[in-house]
Amino acid sequence: MKRALLINPPIHDFTAFDLWMKPLGLLYVGAAMETAGWKVDLLDCLDRFHPDCPAPPTKTQPRLQQFGCGNFLSEQIPRPKPLADVPRSYHRYGLSPSVIQKELARRPIPDLIAVTSMMTYWYPGVFEIIRLAKETFPSVPVFLGGVYATLCRDHAERHSGADRVLAGPGELGMMDVMREISGPIEWKSLTPAYHLMRRVTSVNVLTSRGCPFGCTYCASRELWPRFVQRNAAEVVNEIETLTERLGVIDVAFCDDALLLHAKSHILPILRELRKRKLALRFHTPNGLHTRMMDEEMALELRTSHFVTIRLSFETASEQRQIDSMRKISNDDLRRVIANLLGAGYSHREIEVYVMMGLPGQDSGEVEDTLQFVHDCGGWIKVAQYSPIPGTEEFDRAAAVNPAIRDEPLLHNKTVFAVAGGPERFASFRRLKGLANSLNRRLVPPA
Ligand code: B12
Ligand code: SF4
Incomplete structure (x- = not known):
């Protein structure tokens, strides 16, 4: 059976809050792959409930907290050069790089890695995860999709380190890729693969x-x-x-x-x-x-x-x-x-x-x-x-x-x-x- 590893990258930004934020695109991609008979695994770098890297309790926003929202784990990092003049502190949100490395290392070698992307200006987290994934699995092809990949395709192709950038709906794009790797696949209506997430609020x-x-x-x-x-x-x-x-x-x-x-x-x-x-x-x-x-x-x-x-x-x-x-x-x-x-x-x-x-x-x-x-x-x-x-x-x-x-x-x-x-x-x-x-x-x- 072919294996895929899906990755939701960490975020580098001035602020980020889990406001019902889910890697929904990736969960659709995962559903398409499972339907096609692939074994799918998810590394969610924004997992607030990871046992080695739990997010701190949310002190503000009580109203949102009761509805399943909350803080991500975060650490302050230097502002990248283009943002040097912005008078705000900059952070990295999500699992620490060492926990990500451990998470990658404990997984069997996949046949492909699918990375998602959201805001165009969150690409540093995307690049970081592609680099870490390549360190652990140097010969596995990395596919990048999502909002950034669609809206800034050239930028992603030039700089992300992904082997292929797929713009647009990933269910369709990945179907073609899977067909290339494992033969014909029938299209079915999909329910996002939430079961791949550790805990869902x-x-x-x-x-x-x-x-x-x-x-x-x-x-x-x-x-x-x-x-x-x-x-x-x-x-x-x-x-x-x-x-x-x-x-x-x-x-x-x-x-x-x-x-x-x-x-x-x-x-x-x-x-x-x-x-x-x-x-x-x-x-x-x-x-x-x-x-x-x-x-x-x-x-x-x-x-x-x-x-x-x-x-x-x-x-x-x-x-x-x-x-x-x-x-x-x-x-x-x-x-x-x-x-x-x-x-x-x-x-x-x-x-x-x-x-x-x-x-x-x-x-x-x-x-x-x-x-x-x-x-x-x-x-x-x-x-x-x-x-x-x-x-x-x-x-x-x-x-x-x-x-x-x-x-x-x-x-x-x-x-x-x-x-x-x-x-x-x-x-x-x-x-x-x-x-x-x-x-x-x-x-x-x-
Ligand atoms: C819901 C939503 C939010 C939610 C939460 C997002 C989440 N992650 O759950 C909330 C309300 C928090 C939010 C906030 C904001 N958002 Co918003 N958001 C959206 C919205 C409406 C839908 C996102 C979504 O869930 N789509 C559904 C999934 C299924 O689609 P998808 O992720 O794109 O995935 C598909 C493909 O991209 C692809 N794909 C995805 N991953 C992969 C991986 C591979 C390998 C492949 C092949 C394909 C693939 O396949 C998927 C299935 O077809 C989009 C608009 C849109 N139509 O996409 C804006 C959008 C992403 N947001 C936008 C904006 C502007 C914002 C805000 C800045 C608004 C503001 N001014 O405050 C904030 C920023 C938050 C922050 N911290 O900076 C902009 C993008 C801005 C940018 N520069 O990138 C968008 C595009 C809306 C717009 N106005 O045009 N947002
Ligand atoms: S096109 Fe206008 S009305 Fe439609 S989603 Fe975008 S902002 Fe909203």
Whole structure:
């Protein structure tokens, strides 16, 4: 039997937190390989529960902790050269290199190694793991896929050390590779291979791929050129099977467009889940399409135990809404927050993403947006802009800083918020302070 070793790399970044973070892409790749009769093993360098390398208890974020989120093990490391000017400490998150080496050494030699990648600016962790894997298994081919590999393919091919970089959906890419190695394989519908993980505190579910909107700062189209929704019954069965088998109650939806075509998709999914009386809690860390949240949807989410609701709003600038986002207006947000409040959500539970650091965005625009969200009764969640190759906004950002074209480290969300000198940093801190004080005013501490 052929063997594959899947690896989820460590992260090098200013901050990282396990916010329902799962190597979902890799778990799909693993499912495809198991279906094809391969023996699959996973080395999850972000395993918070590894006996030799447990993550420290999470001291903050009690709300998120109870839903299965938490800190990664971390150590401070020097900032890489392109980030030398960013006034923040830089860390390595995940299992220590020595534990990774031990983990690699105790495994039988695989026939191939499949490494995933997430944020484009997390490539140093990817390179590190490829180097360590090559040290232990010098003759085993390493395949690299995932978001970084898809969006920065040239960079990955030139610098990662992987033998092959596969852009796009890995189930398909790896099928071709497996066919090359072990002959014909039949395609089957897949459930992510969560059983490969040591301990799972929540599951991530994708009910669809892609998004038809095409906002100018978003990579969705680059990653999934077509919007495809899965069969509703298949999604319900997956949620039921996974949560029962793994003994978890927290489910995070990772869709780009969860609420689209609701009548034939998410509404039947939620109704069927309720019918099956599964005691689950749902989370939408990746913002929801706000416009789709009518009264009926707000009530459905409440009745179905959606306990983390995040809405994509980004900006109250009507000009920018028209120019760059096809998804929302200010009236939409006002109406939607009212619907959610009407459905029984508290102000604290209605989290609204506000984007900071977009090209050409001045602090006045952000300030107006913060105030607007607050006035509507929403809890502000500041999201820092990360420029993503292949998007229109990336070209605008590159006109200001051409270095982002060759150096993905400069896509880091922290860089974009705080780089550009002390004035910009001071403005960023002031805006963060304003967001916090507006939130405190909305929900005074008990
Ligand atoms: C869910 C999600 C999150 C979650 C958690 C992610 C997780 N790991 O679970 C949360 C909410 C935490 C998050 C946070 C952020 N995210 Co996010 N996130 C996503 C999202 C919507 C889905 C990721 C996912 O689970 N996909 C599902 C799996 C199945 O897909 P996949 O991993 O790509 O895997 C497939 C292929 O890539 C491939 N593959 C994967 N591995 C391998 C391996 C091999 C060998 C092969 C062959 C193939 C292969 O096959 C898989 C199956 O088809 C993506 C957008 C998207 N559509 O992908 C954005 C995305 C990755 N995030 C993005 C951004 C901007 C952010 C934030 C910076 C937002 C912000 N401003 O705060 C933060 C950053 C967090 C941080 N610490 O820096 C950007 C990327 C930015 C970048 N420069 O790389 C994306 C692309 C969205 C966008 N706007 O365009 N995110
Ligand atoms: S609506 Fe959301 S997922 Fe769709 S393109 Fe815009 S930002 Fe991306």
